Amino acid sequence: MAQPAEKHHTDSRLESLNEAxxxxxxxxxxxxxxxxxxxxxxxxxxxxxxxxxxxxxxxxxxxxxxxxxxxxxxxxxxxxxxxxxxxxxxxxxxxxxxxxxxxxxxxxxxxxxxxxxxxxxxxxxxxxxxxxxxxxxxxxxxMNTDTITVRPNITLDVALRYLRRHESLPEMTDSLLVVNRNDQFIGLLSLRKMLVSDPSVTVREIMDTEVEPIQATKSAREVASLFERFDWVSAPVVDENHYLLGRITIDDVVDVIREESDHSLMSMAGLDEDEDTFASVLSTAPRRAIWLGINLLTAFVASGVINLFEGTIEKVVALAVLMPIVASMGGVAGTQTLTVVIRGMALGHISRNNSRWLINREMLVGAINGLIWALIVAGAATLWFEDPLIGAIIAAAMVINLITAALAGAILPLIMKSLNIDPALAGGVVLTTVTDVVGFMSFLGLATYFYA
Amino acid sequence: MAQPAEKHHTDSRLESLNEAxxxxxxxxxxxxxxxxxxxxxxxxxxxxxxxxxxxxxxxxxxxxxxxxxxxxxxxxxxxxxxxxxxxxxxxxxxxxxxxxxxxxxxxxxxxxxxxxxxxxxxxxxxxxxxxxxxxxxxxxxxMNTDTITVRPNITLDVALRYLRRHESLPEMTDSLLVVNRNDQFIGLLSLRKMLVSDPSVTVREIMDTEVEPIQATKSAREVASLFERFDWVSAPVVDENHYLLGRITIDDVVDVIREESDHSLMSMAGLDEDEDTFASVLSTAPRRAIWLGINLLTAFVASGVINLFEGTIEKVVALAVLMPIVASMGGVAGTQTLTVVIRGMALGHISRNNSRWLINREMLVGAINGLIWALIVAGAATLWFEDPLIGAIIAAAMVINLITAALAGAILPLIMKSLNIDPALAGGVVLTTVTDVVGFMSFLGLATYFYA
Missing domain, CATH: 1.25.60.10 (MgtE N-terminal domain-like)
Structure with a gap:
């Protein structure tokens, strides 16, 4: 193995590469x-x-x-x-x-x-x-197929001599896999245990039979969660009849964890976690274009809502000045809730049983923060346009939108998941459509009622 | 070790918990x-x-x-x-x-x-x-301090007998650490190698001296990157004088990787990666409130820009209807670029040497997608308001804003990083401020020029 090099060496390496x-x-x-x-x-x-x-x-x-x-x-x-x-x-x-x-x-x-x-x-x-x-x-x-298997009835001494006949053991071998004569998995014998045990005992006596092998059809995400919870270095993989197929090692699981975590981040911006940072313009542009197109559609929906209140805006232009504030605050509050829920779902924390509590908590937080900032916005708007009515209206709209944002941010990912749609991917677009529409609708709607 | 349980069992467990x-x-x-x-x-x-x-x-x-x-x-x-x-x-x-x-x-x-x-x-x-x-x-x-150390001059046979004197070996022990008489680290002896080697050779003959031990002051992120690149299960930690202090095991590194990946996701919504999904309202609300307050300030900046063009909006109300489209498209395009750059920085892919290429690529992608969607928006706006001028203006504003968004999305995280500000945390707020301001300014500015 060569000497490990630091990440920040990449910089100087790239530099010499460029020069060369x-x-x-x-x-x-x-x-x-x-x-x-x-x-x-x-x-x-x-x-x-x-x-x-x-x-x-x-x-x-x-x-x-x-x-x-x-x-x-x-x-x-x-x-x-x-x-x-x-x-x-x-x-x-x-x-x-x-x-x-x-x-x-x-x-x-x-x-x-x-x-x-x-x-x-x-x-x-x-x-x-x-x-x-x-x-x-x-x-x-x-999985890899590079397993070392032993039978339960041999002694450790025999097992150790068997190992010594190998040139080398596969990377990340932390245990031998114990199988019966049909090649069905029956237990694990860790090297650590072999090394401290009396060589005359049999494999059966010291093998660990409590470890449940991984079914080959189990999802990579569930495999990662098992490794994380039980601090495994490697784990056996079996088919539905308990036949040993191979083993999974932690290095591959680390890649799964990395990809899974990147997935939420990238999906929320409509990107793929495999996105190549230095891909060409021609392969990057079309991928991004689709997401922009979807956003354009939803932006037109929001514009349609504003259009309903054209007459009111014509009379009170201050509404056009202030309306993005209501929409933007709703968008930010909703995105916070959405992110918490998506992360919680990725960690396996959220289920049918606690989601109601979470939705209530989020709505209460939305209401409290809505009220606090509504008061400040109301004051600022009143001073700015010398009109207490517009202050009252923006305050009311903001409370409405922040509560709606919390509700939407919490419920949307749950609905999407139950429909088998990736919540991280679709959540963001749908959410901001909701917060834009409700934001404009409540603010301009209230204004129309009071100024008409 | 008890039987591993599935993530989806949490649901039924929570249910019985609630009932109980x-x-x-x-x-x-x-x-x-x-x-x-x-x-x-x-x-x-x-x-x-x-x-x-x-x-x-x-x-x-x-x-x-x-x-x-x-x-x-x-x-x-x-x-x-x-x-x-x-x-x-x-x-x-x-x-x-x-x-x-x-x-x-x-x-x-x-x-x-x-x-x-x-x-x-x-x-x-x-x-x-x-x-x-x-x-x-x-x-x-x-690090942990549960290392097993041996001297280089003993034979494997002695080392094996020494191991057998232990009750058990620490979890994730995949190698013994070879130290000199001053307790300075000199090499690694993997259990895998011990088990296939002739017991009469000395530790010195088969130990691996190429592995560079980890300095205790190295950042967790760099440690994780070393583990990922070299597929380590455990690695020795030393002080500046090469004295062995302990060892780091992959289970703790997995936690670092998970937290590091969560960090970008959560920070972009102004949240902490340690955020407790089921925290109380009273501890959640204040944390979220700060972020909303920062957003409110930037929203007022955008409103200030709109306010400059009050007179124009009064004359052409359609501008108020269409202006959120320009801002929103810029926000989405910018966020995509920002996310790619933040992820690239987290993976250590982006440095001074390739950032110029990346910025150019992003701007070109922004220009292409800006043009494509500008044409469609222009058509839609012209038909909607029966006014080709407004179509031309929104198209121009959109191209300007999407190129600016790409530039800002690529440059902001680089600037923030050089100022030692977390790019994921600050990037989003600053970015949308830029895209809102430039979006409103270009659209309403052009409109004022042509309609005045």
Missing amino acids: LSSGGFLQIRRMLNGLPPADAAHLIESTPHTLRGILWQLVDIENEGDILQHLNDEVQAQFLRQMDAEEVATITEGLEADDIADILQQLPDRVIREVLDSMDHQDRVRIEHVLSYDEDTAGGL | LSSGGFLQIRRMLNGLPPADAAHLIESTPHTLRGILWQLVDIENEGDILQHLNDEVQAQFLRQMDAEEVATITEGLEADDIADILQQLPDRVIREVLDSMDHQDRVRIEHVLSYDEDTAGGL
Whole structure:
């Protein structure tokens, strides 16, 4: 393992990269790229604008390509894979772990996957087909097949001698998997326990049978939650008949946790968590355009509401000046509630049983903060336009909108979830439509009533 | 270890909890709470509105309190700790890992921490003072002191016999730490390697000396990035003189990664990542109020801009109807850019060297999408108000605002970071102020020029 390098080194690395590129010092770049730990090289490639990535990739030695490729994000993987034929893909992925190969293959069209598999040796093919048969976002898609299994009736001494016959043990091996003669999982034997136990006891006597193995069809999110709660380093994966299929290791779970957390952040802005920071204009623009288009539709709805009160605005222009305040405060309050609920749902804290309490709490908070800021806005508006009526109206509208915002922010994600729509993705647009419409409607509606 | 339970079981657990609470079945709840794995019990308590938490906590047996407490989030920990005296805290935390005890103690006032430490036995006190002397968000604050060390000159056989003298090895022990006679770290000996090597070789011959130990003052975020890049299960922590202080394990790193990812999401809505989903109204309202107050100030700035063009709006009320569209589209486009940049910064992808490229890309994307939607908005506005001039004006304003939004969304977080202000926290407010002001200014300004 090479020396770990700091994140802030990326900066100086990128700088020397830029210099080398502009002075044509390809030899220097090649040496640097191939000398870095694969994760660092991948990080450097991801941090490079897409136009230069092709050049960097050309400079990676073929024996490092697989290791670096597995650390790249899906989009960049796809970019490089597009230029390879099946044979090349099979060559460079040789020696990677089954789940990493499966991840890479999933970027390819089905026809090419078939070709790559066909050009692998039989054992590898079977191993990878196994992982590929499960969805990427399930335990089966996350698992490796590099398990070390033992029988329960042997002594530790025999088990230890069996281990010594290996060249090396797979990364992150913290326990041996105990199986019966049908290859069904029956328990875990941790290395830590092996090392402190009397060599003459049998595996059966000290194995841990309380650990429930993970079903291959379990979602990646649930797998991550189990690892987090039980502080596992690795865990066995079985099929519905308890046959041992493989094991999941914490490094892959960490990636799931990272992606899951990024998902909420990115979705709330209508973005994908796989979004490549340095993608091209042509691939970025259309993705963003769709979200803007949806927002445009909802903005027109809000405009339609304002249009209903054209006559009133014509008489009292101050309404046009003040109306964005009501809408904006509702938007912010609603987004706060929405974010809390979406995070709570991601952590598994929110269920049918406590959501009513949460909705009530949010509405009460909305009412209190609505009242506080309504008083201040009322004062400011009254002074500004020398009109206490407009102060009273904006105050009332603000309280109405902040309570509505809290209600919508809490209920929308729950409704979306029950409809199987991603709450983080759709919540934001729908919410601001609600707060805009209610904000304009209550403010201009009250004004029309009192000024007409 | 008890049987792992599914996240969706929380629902049915909460249901039986509610039933038991309303029927006064405290015995039943006590049995359930104390029978669950501590992480699950903590999850259940966190998922319960704050009013009922006190009751649940009363029902936790004293020998389980420490284990459950360490799994609770900071806010809930603080809630329970407030009701304990120093002696109690010392009793229930006995037997926890040093870093977990340090985390719990950090919720207490300094005076109480002192008292708790004083009532511990000498060895524990020294251990915890060590961890407490480092900031919570550094390697030193994350570390445990439960290392197993060996000297380089002994043979594996001796090392194995030394291990066998232990009752058990600390959780997540994947390697022994090799130190010289001054207790300075010199290498790692992985259990995996021990188990496949000839027992007669010395530790020196097979230890890994390439691993750079972590400096105690390194930030938690950098530690997490090292673990992610090198797939570590545990890593040694040293002081500036290479003296071994302890080790960090992946379970604590996973918590850092989770919090770090949550931070961006929550900060963008002006919330803290430690926010307790089921906190009381009284503790929630003030926190939210501050953010709303800041937003109110910026909303008044936008209103001030509109007010400059009162005369024009009086003449052409359609302007009041359409102006929120320009502001809203700018806000959405800017937020997308901001989110991409904040995520990119969190992943360490963005530096001085590639930010110029990114800013240009974003502005180009803004210009393209601005043009596309400007044409559609122009058409719609022209048809709606039967006035091609208003269509042309809104189109121009939208292009201006979307390019500005992209520029602001990309540059603001970079500026904030260089000023050491959290970009996720401040970015959103400043950004929407910019897009509102520029949106209203360009639209109403152009309209004033052409309609006056």
